[in-house]
Amino acid sequence: MKIGVIGAGRIGGNAARLWVAAGHEVLLSFSRDQARLEADAAKLGERARAGTVAEAAAFGDVVFLSVPWTQVDAALAEAGPLTGKIVIDTTNQFGREGAQSLPDGQTAAEFNQRRMPGARLVKSFNTLTAAFQASEAGRPAEQRVVLFMAGDDAEAKQVVAGLIDDAGFAVADLGGLADAGPMEAPRRAGALYGEEYRPAEAALAVAALRAGQALPATPDYSGHSDEG
Numbered sequence: 001m002k003i004g005v006i007g008a009g010r011i012g013g014n015a016a017r018l019w020v021a022a023g024h025e026v027l028l029s030f031s032r033d034q035a036r037l038e039a040d041a042a043k044l045g046e047r048a049r050a051g052t053v054a055e056a057a058a059f060g061d062v063v064f065l066s067v068p069w070t071q072v073d074a075a076l077a078e079a080g081p082l083t084g085k086i087v088i089d090t091t092n093q094f095g096r097e098g099a100q101s102l103p104d105g106q107t108a109a110e111f112n113q114r115r116m117p118g119a120r121l122v123k124s125f126n127t128l129t130a131a132f133q134a135s136e137a138g139r140p141a142e143q144r145v146v147l148f149m150a151g152d153d154a155e156a157k158q159v160v161a162g163l164i165d166d167a168g169f170a171v172a173d174l175g176g177l178a179d180a181g182p183m184e185a186p187r188r189a190g191a192l193y194g195e196e197y198r199p200a201e202a203a204l205a206v207a208a209l210r211a212g213q214a215l216p217a218t219p220d221y222s223g224h225s226d227e228g
């Protein structure tokens, strides 16, 4: 599969590395230092190259959006319309003063969907630190680290689930974009964000959330949230 990465920093650079290792092709974009981006792409080998944001958007069967929250509008302006594209939204809504609350009770995923009309947005890769994702990808099945996802497009979620698996993680589907709140920042009691889940516990957690119940207690694997 072809994946256009917009923001090849800690989260995007790591996902690109994991997907190249799994046989996918990536195009890295959105850097203030194009020479560094090209060097990063060269390190990943022949299945990777660097380009502009518009090139990444056009290249990708899937677009991976991994820029700071404050840069989302700028990145989307460079990308152009993403209508019909599957977009994996990894962003957490950290502004200069920490986690932001969004208007009208929207989840950050819903807020971003409105910023890219027609995109098939799936939120994922956002609940655990980049360092943790880098070190823990590819564990054996029952210990696999879970990446939660949420989205309104079932077919897009199926594609993203395959990419989560290819990157060496397990997937747990939280539901639609309006259901994404528990996987969004900040880290807090009663939320999934920042916590390590493994597949069996994640299934129980998703079932509890869907039934409107509190999350069951889980082992404290220590917490690995992105704090902006």
Ligand SMILES: NC(=O)c1ccc[n+]([C@@H]2O[C@H](COP(=O)([O-])OP(=O)(O)OC[C@H]3O[C@@H](n4cnc5c(N)ncnc54)[C@H](OP(=O)(O)O)[C@@H]3O)[C@@H](O)[C@H]2O)c1
Pocket (backbone or CB within 6 Å): 007, 008, 009, 010, 011, 012, 030, 031, 032, 033, 036, 065, 066, 067, 068, 069, 071, 090, 091, 092, 093, 094, 125, 126, 127, 128, 129, 130, 131, 225, 226, 227, 228
């Ligand atoms: N880091 C984590 O542990 C983590 C975990 C989960 C989710 N997230 C979320 O994932 C998204 C990406 O986070 P990240 O930690 O991967 O970010 P990052 O390492 O800072 O990467 C951001 C990328 O955007 C590029 N960029 C271009 N213009 C920029 C500008 N004006 N200001 C800042 N960056 C610019 C940077 O390239 P240059 O530096 O080359 O210009 C960099 O490659 C964020 O929304 C974050 O909340 C992060």
